[in-house]
Amino acid sequence: MRYFADYHTHTNFSGDSQAPMELMVKRAVELGLKELVFTDHVDYEYADPLFENIDFGDYLVSVNYCKDKYRKVIKILMGVEIGYQPHVESRIEELLDKVDFDFVIYSTHMADRLDFYTGAFFEGKERDLAYNRYFENVLQSIKNPANFNVYGHLDFIVRYGNYDSKSLSYQDHAAIIDKILRDIIYGGCGIEVNTSGYRYGLGQMHPQADIIRRYYKLGGEIITIGSDAHHPRDLCADFNSAYTLLREIGFKYINAYEGRKARFVKIP
């Protein structure tokens, strides 16, 4: 199957990837993609300073180099994945004023200034309390929809936490998830389908199918698909499952972006 594009990818501009940008482009060309978007990390005041920031001068030079060199075969776009925390919002807005991104993903990688990855956030919390608190943080982060295009890996909290069962039931958190989805829809933003959950052995994408179905039911139309690849081999991983699920739910289109403006593309 031919894929359209990968809308969530990292390169060695992200603290957790060694992948040279051009190798990602070469793999994307091999896959026959029409577009590739780089969404390297900016996580102001993240627990690990490796993720803090990018040298955007260098980032732009590198993106433009790839854009020009591969112009005839693939469209390269410059995005970013911003880790939202309420106390860094003004810094995020400064960044968005300064750099002309094609595409912005907002993600919650920490909540209440506590890290998921190290487990600090989960300490002393029952599973569903932790999940609910995560969603409360997400809800707060989407107050200014002009700041982002799509919300990243919406139920990503299930990846961490040392619980016997990590499973998250849409029903158990329906009220707050609906609130989040409605705010995203009314704000003119979208969500992403992030296929990395499969590579983490979770047997699901982010968000899980129930939440994507609910998004569609509430009128959600804007959706992008990303692998969250940190290595060329993971580009478009499990996209067949994502395309199949979206079609099954009723989606006919996915989204592409340029200069932060969305357009609709038929699901291949």
Ligand SMILES: [Zn+2]
């Ligand atoms: Zn992320």
Ligand SMILES: [Zn+2]
């Ligand atoms: Zn990512």
